[in-house]
Amino acid sequence: MQYRTVPKNGDRLSALGYGAMRLPTRRGRIDEERATRQLRSAIDRGVNYVDTAVPYHGGESERFLGRALGDGYRERVKLATKLPPSAVRTREQMDRILDVQLKKLQTDRIDYYLLHALDAKSWAHLEGLGVLEFLDAAKASGRIVNTGFSYHGDLRTFREVIDSYDWIVCQIQYNFLDQETQAGTEGLRYAAGRRIAVMVMEPLRGGMLASNLPEEVRAIYHQSGYDRSPAAWGLRWVWNHPEVTVVLSGMNDERHIEENLATCEDALPGAMAPAELETIERVASVYRRSMRVGCTGCGYCLPCPEGVNIPQCFYFYNLYSTGQNRLFTRGMYGMNLMGGMGERGDAALCRGCGRCIRACPQGIAIPDELAKVRRTLGGLRTRVLLPIARRFFPADIEE
Numbered sequence: 001m002q003y004r005t006v007p008k009n010g011d012r013l014s015a016l017g018y019g020a021m022r023l024p025t026r027r028g029r030i031d032e033e034r035a036t037r038q039l040r041s042a043i044d045r046g047v048n049y050v051d052t053a054v055p056y057h058g059g060e061s062e063r064f065l066g067r068a069l070g071d072g073y074r075e076r077v078k079l080a081t082k083l084p085p086s087a088v089r090t091r092e093q094m095d096r097i098l099d100v101q102l103k104k105l106q107t108d109r110i111d112y113y114l115l116h117a118l119d120a121k122s123w124a125h126l127e128g129l130g131v132l133e134f135l136d137a138a139k140a141s142g143r144i145v146n147t148g149f150s151y152h153g154d155l156r157t158f159r160e161v162i163d164s165y166d167w168i169v170c171q172i173q174y175n176f177l178d179q180e181t182q183a184g185t186e187g188l189r190y191a192a193g194r195r196i197a198v199m200v201m202e203p204l205r206g207g208m209l210a211s212n213l214p215e216e217v218r219a220i221y222h223q224s225g226y227d228r229s230p231a232a233w234g235l236r237w238v239w240n241h242p243e244v245t246v247v248l249s250g251m252n253d254e255r256h257i258e259e260n261l262a263t264c265e266d267a268l269p270g271a272m273a274p275a276e277l278e279t280i281e282r283v284a285s286v287y288r289r290s291m292r293v294g295c296t297g298c299g300y301c302l303p304c305p306e307g308v309n310i311p312q313c314f315y316f317y318n319l320y321s322t323g324q325n326r327l328f329t330r331g332m333y334g335m336n337l338m339g340g341m342g343e344r345g346d347a348a349l350c351r352g353c354g355r356c357i358r359a360c361p362q363g364i365a366i367p368d369e370l371a372k373v374r375r376t377l378g379g380l381r382t383r384v385l386l387p388i389a390r391r392f393f394p395a396d397i398e399e
């Protein structure tokens with residue numbers, strides 16, 4: 001196993017982390033026996049960072065980990081979970097939520113405690129409620145050891161959050177298609193430059209970069225001469241960055257776990273040759289070409305007075321346009337539509353005031369494009385997926 005060091009505390013973490021968001025399921029629930037076997041086997045092979053959050057698996061992921069990390073496995077890993085902004089209404093509630101999480105996880109401390117899925121709005125919400133004071137107090141009491149946040153907003157707010165506290169880690173969405181969206185490469189370097197460990201989520205963009213490949217992408221990989229799966233290409237590209245500490249993979253298939261473990265062994269920082277990087281760039285350009293809107297996710301158009309999450313809408317629209325994982329993309333957009341990613345932010349809220357157009361450095365005709373998003377993704381076929389989306393983002397937390 002390859003290990004990388006957290007700059008501020010010296011922890012040696014496995015470069016491959018275990019994400020507990022996409023565990024194997026049976027009849028809609030976590031397949032506990034299989035998931036426990038997979039998790040323990042990964043730990044036996046050297047994985048020592050396990051990441052979860054309140055909403056994963058309809059609120060069952062933390063409880064599952066509490067059981068699965070029995071028999072001494074808990075002490076062999078650093079455990080990470082997160083505070084869900086949408087469930088917090090008072091400062092006192094933060095303490096109650098943390099106590100429930102400790103109980104569910106059957107532990108007396110969370111090694112890495114992150115504020116979940118921050119963006120400009122949820123950050124302002126939590127900061128206003130005194131979240132930084134809560135983190136200080138929770139650390140002083142020993143209930144949490146290290147602090148961090150996961151992030152899905154714009155780069156400007158990312159920098160602001162980074163500079164607001166003495167964070168140990170941050171968790172960003174990063175892959176070869178998201179170099180300029182959300183925190184992106186600039187955010188990655190900004191965090192690393194301040195000695196903050198960067199955990200990467202969605203290294204394969206929810207599986208989009210690993211399966212159902214466009215024919216042209218298949219051909220490029222084939223011509224490269226490397227006998228390597230698309231998943232291995234995508235993961236290697238992320239690990240190639242020295243600024244990255246841990247890559248989180250939601251693994252639920254024994255073959256994928258095996259493959260990811262093997263890939264991780266020699267996917268060292270800077271290990272990719274120029275020809276390999278060129279292959280990735282060619283693949284990325286095929287995906288980019290098939291995308292509809294040239295939105296970079298900078299967030300300059302926000303806030304919209306009607307509450308439209310403009311970059312998020314374009315993100316899902318572009319993802320959908322590539323033709324892969326359309327059901328998954330509809331489900332994700334459905335969460336956006338019902339407010340599962342913070343405030344309700346779907347394209348149908350746009351009233352066409354035009355304020356955002358002036359702010360967009362890419363010159364995108366935002367209201368017109370939003371109308372296309374609404375027509376493509378906002379219909380009945382998305383709404384029937386809402387009950388499934390609700391399972392992943394319950395409205396409240398059990399206390």
Ligand code: SF4
Nearest residue numbers: 304350351353354356
């Ligand atoms: S045009 Fe639509 S998206 Fe843009 S600011 Fe106005 S309401 Fe919001």
Ligand code: SF4
Nearest residue numbers: 295296298299301360
């Ligand atoms: S629509 Fe324009 S301003 Fe808004 S996030 Fe995208 S690129 Fe930035």
